Amino acid sequence: MDEKCKVVISKEEIADKVKELGQIITNDYKDKNLLVVSLLKGSFIFTADLVRKINLRVRVEFMTTSSYGSQEYSSGKVRVVNDLHANIEDYDILIVDDIVDSGNTMKFIMEYLRKRNPKSVKSCVLLDKPERREVEIEPDYYGFRIPDLFIAGYGLNYGDYYRNVEDIFVFEDK
Ligand SMILES: O=P(O)(O)OC[C@H]1O[C@H](OP(=O)(O)OP(=O)(O)O)[C@H](O)[C@@H]1O
Numbered sequence: 540m541d542e543k544c545k546v547v548i549s550k551e552e553i554a555d556k557v558k559e560l561g562q563i564i565t566n567d568y569k570d571k572n573l574l575v576v577s578l579l580k581g582s583f584i585f586t587a588d589l590v591r592k593i594n595l596r597v598r599v600e601f602m603t604t605s606s607y608g609s610q611e612y613s614s615g616k617v618r619v620v621n622d623l624h625a626n627i628e629d630y631d632i633l634i635v636d637d638i639v640d641s642g643n644t645m646k647f648i649m650e651y652l653r654k655r656n657p658k659s660v661k662s663c664v665l666l667d668k669p670e671r672r673e674v675e676i677e678p679d680y681y682g683f684r685i686p687d688l689f690i691a692g693y694g695l696n697y698g699d700y701y702r703n704v705e706d707i708f709v710f711e712d713k
């Protein structure tokens with residue numbers, strides 16, 4: 540990272556929060572049949588950390604969704620680039636994503652998966668940006684509420700890069 544970047548949430552704060560979320564989810568899902576559905580690409584790092592803090596027998600599957608392309612605003616059109624092919628009727632689904640911003644992605648995917656008759660569908664995101672909401676949706680679990688900043692790092696991209704940065708940061712000149 541260079542001097543034009545400012546850390547918004549440090550890797551230490553993220554690690555503490557992920558551990559806390561893992562403990563809450565462990566408790567809430569102890570009598571359920573948990574299937575984590577991770578929305579790529581942005582959630583790959585959060586999912587990898589979160590599922591290791593869930594102390595249960597958990598199945599993990601992935602879908603790839605896209606609505607931003609290289610832009611800083613949602614196109615409003617969510618594309619399922621790679622679908623989930625498993626039969627999910629016996630499972631309690633927890634959709635895991637890095638961020639809820641406009642809400643378009645999470646709302647669309649929750650409705651999309653509900654049509655396949657799972658036992659339950661809930662959402663878990665590390666970041667919630669409520670000021671930018673375009674549709675009505677509240678994540679069931681979230682790590683941090685953040686203001687209207689376009690952030691990167693910890694899985695979130697800027698252009699096609701920066702997903703590997705350990706902290707969550709903003710470019711100060713953007
Ligand atoms: O609430 P929304 O406005 O829909 O924004 C949230 C979505 O935007 C990002 O995905 P993106 O479409 O950029 O694809 P990516 O996962 O490949 O980064 C992010 O990973 C979420 O999935």
Ligand SMILES: Nc1nc2[nH]cnc2c(=O)[nH]1
Nearest residue numbers: 640688689690691695696
């Ligand atoms: N990288 C990145 N992707 C997003 N998708 C929705 N909001 C954001 C954001 O603030 N940063």
